[in-house]
Amino acid sequence: MSQDIQAKIEQLTAELNEYNYQYYVLANSVISDFDFDIKLKELEKLEQEYPQFRDPNSPTLKVGGDITSKFKTVKHRWPMLSLSNTYSEQELRDFDNRVQKAIGHPVEYVCELKFDGLSISLTYENGKLAQAITRGDGVQGDDVTQNVKTIRKIPHQLKKSDYPEIFEIRGEIFMHKSAFLRLNKEREENGEQTYANPRNFASGTIKLQDSAEVAKRPLDCFLYFLYLENRNKFFSTHWESLQKVKDWGFHISEHSKLCSSIDDVLEFVHYWDTARHDLSYDIDGIVIKVNDYSYQEELGFTAKSPRWATSFKFKAERVETTLNSVSYQVGRTGAVTPVANLKPVLLAGTTVKRASLHNANEIERLDLHEGDTVFVEKGGEIIPKIIAANPDKRAADATPIHYPTHCPECNTKLVRQEGEAVHYCPNENGCKPQIVGKVQHFIGRKMMDIQGLGDETIETLYRMNLVRHISDLYTLHEKRDLLVTIERFGQKSIDNMLKGIEESKSKPFEKVLFALGIRHVGETVAKKLALYFKNLENLKTATVEDIASVQDIGIRIAESLYAYLHNQDNLAELNKLQSYGLQFQIEEKEIVLAGDGLSGKTFLISGVFVDYSREQLTKLIESHGGKMLSSISAKLNYLVAGDKMGPSKLAKAEKLNVPIISEKELLQMINQE
Known part of the structure; x- marks a missing residue:
């Protein structure tokens, strides 16, 4: 009896998965909606009665039902980096020139529509959907697997094929315009808050805690990039992998194109700049990727984005309004940013009152006058900005707007570093927004994550002259008599705050380094620096060249960090923080080396290899005592060269005169131990 039930459940599961594949991937309806629903209800009933036989990827899960109280945070196996953007055809040609210079000849590109939705990473094991993770901060994201299983275009179980045992495929979850308008209208009629655009609706939906509610909202998904170990052994190009994953059962956009030149790319861009309005979903540009995987590896990554891909953003909706005034904001790094205060105007579904003017160059370029009529766009459909002024509507006696020469907060004369467009206030220890901003940055969730402290509290502590430096946080326990005088700040709040400050002393070195707010030192850069230099003392003694030799650390970052570490005020602050017990060295884990034959030697890997991936070679070198560098310099002992290495390197x-060795010669060096 139970065997018959199990067989029936397996049969219905296989049938319904096939119908879903035919309908949602191949757009082929082989069964009526009524008959499909009858079979689905039959399966649902059997699964309720015999849950032990339910497939983890049953088609019944596409109707949802699971409640998630909190999404689990999961680290990405491969970071989900963002793409660099351009709105200029010349910048696309510049991108092509950089690629050709590095590779040595023209390359093929794959052009894809840039879907305006929510990035997602799907992991499949033995053909079954195992996990779905949002982009998050690029390093880690939220596990939204149960919600993603309700999206009909995403297969739970792949058809039998030649797919790898485990792989990741990435894509974009989005909502069609018609569904967005219909659902927004329903929310409005129900007195619920409406969403500004389909992207926000899709993003909000995938983070709902009730997967049954997610299933009621029609989401769609296009998949567009494959990740797996030793990918080059399966595919040599991105285009080849796209065709293959479609055969595996994934929903791939039919509008991608293989281009043999940058002129072909621009033709594709021009076509979709107009044709995008005919699509049932929003796109905001075109993604351009180098097709050959080996060339992608050769070009590599910056700290934030791949060097082998870029995106061309279409120009956004434009409106006309009045410039009421310009105000100036001083950030925590001292950068002074002009902000246009506008007569409120509706733009791309939202009311815009302010727009960034970026810097003095922008004000000069726009030739802005008080009371000007200006054209406003949303750059990348997100941040409003002024594109131009309308001189025909300008008053004859209008006064030109000039960027200030002194800080609007502390009246210190502004400085402008060579090669930079931004003006800075150098009074970092006496300018209120910089002091408050630095401390607010320091306590942030991704930095020291000090519980019991918020931005408003920092403002209050500054006003009371209790906090003028980051280190002052660690003396607050001595000032309870003053803390209790703060309005709405009771004993419990004070206890929580002091406990959070004390617990922050255990945060690892890379968190502290990021929290210090050093210009150009973001989260990823701080991690790389901490792992490379191990402790603050090594960083202090490093030269600009030493710092720049760390993988993905450029000269600008190196110069900024060097300047910070050679400023007497900063050194005094660091000494205080060290004395209060903050972590300024990484926790050394005992590493058991496979050997030490490469000890004291430095290596750089470039090209494509036969038996090992570049990642495997890196681990092999480090496990035998070798050290990896990110660029070619006089400090490099060996360049390990594979096929298709860039001519410039x-x-x-x-x-x-850096010795160039092969994969085989590297292995011989190791074996000679």
Whole structure:
């Protein structure tokens, strides 16, 4: 009896999965909606009675039902980096020139529509959907697997094929315009808050805690990039992988194109700049990727984005309104940003009252006058900005707007560093927004994550002259008599705050380094620096060249960090923080080396290899005591060269007389131990 039930459940599961595949992937309806629903209800009833036989990826899960109290945070196996953007055809040609210079000849590109939705990473194990993770901060995201299982275009179980045992595929979850308008109208009629655009609706939906509610909202998904170990052994190009994953059962956009030149790319861009309005969903640009995987590896990554891909953003909706005034904001790094205060105007579904003017160059370029009529766009459909003024509507006696020469907060003369467009207030220890901003940054969730402290509390502590430096936080326990005088700040709040400050002393070195708010030192850069230099003392003694030799750390970051660490005020602050018990060295884990034959030697890997991936070679070198560098310099002992290595690296290595060895020669060096 039970065997018959199990067989029936397996049969219905297989049938319904096939119908879903035919309908949602191949757009082929082989069964009526009524008959499909009858079979689905039959399966649902059997699963309720015999839950032990339910498939973890049953088609009944597409109707939802699971409640999630809190989404689990999961680290991405491969970081979900963002793409660099451009709105200029010349910048696209510049991108192509950089690629050709690095590779040595023209390359093929794959052009794809840039869907305006929510990025998602799907992991499949043995053909079954195992996990769905949002982009999050690029390093880690939320596990939204149960919600994603309700999206009919995403297969729970792949058809039998030649897919790898485990892989990740990435894509974009979005909502069609018609569904957005219909659902927004329903929310409005029900007195509920409406969403500004389909992207926000899709993003809000996937984070709902009730998957049954998610299932009621029609989400769609396009998949567009494959990740797996030793990918080059399966595919040599991105285009080849796209065709293959479609065969596996994934929903791939039919509008992607393989282009043989940058002129083909621009033709694709021009076509979709107009044709995008005919689509049932929103796109905000075109993504351009180098097709050959080996060239992608050769081009590599910056700290934030791949060097082998970029996106061309379409120009956004434009409206006309009045410039009421310009105010100036001083940030925690001292950067002075002009902000346009506008007569409120509706733009791309939201009311816009303010727009960034970026810097003095922008004010000069726009030739802004008080009371000007201006054209406003949303750059990248997100941040409003002034595109131009309308001189035909300008009053004859209108006064030109000039960028200030002194800080609007502390009246210190502004400085402008060579090669930068931004003006800075150098009075970092005496300018209120910088002091408050630095401390607010320090306590933030991604930095020291000090519980019991918020931005408003920091403002209050500054006003009471209790906090003028980050280190002052660690003396607050001595000032309880003053803390109790703060309005709406009781004993429990004070206890929680002091406990949070004390607990922050255990935060790891990379968190502290990021929290200090050093210009150009973000979260990823701080992690790389901490892992490379191990402790603050090593960082203090490092030269600009030493810092710049760390993988993905450029000269600007190196110069900024060096300047920070050679400022006497900053050193005094660091000494105080060290004395209060903050962590300024990484917790060394005992590493058991496979050998030490490469100890004291530095390596750089470039090109494509036969038996190992570049990641595997890196681990192999480090496990035998070797050290990896990110660029070719006089400090490099060996360049490990594979196939399709960039000519510029080869030329530089030869010029500096850096020995160039093969994968085989590297293995021989290790075996000689």
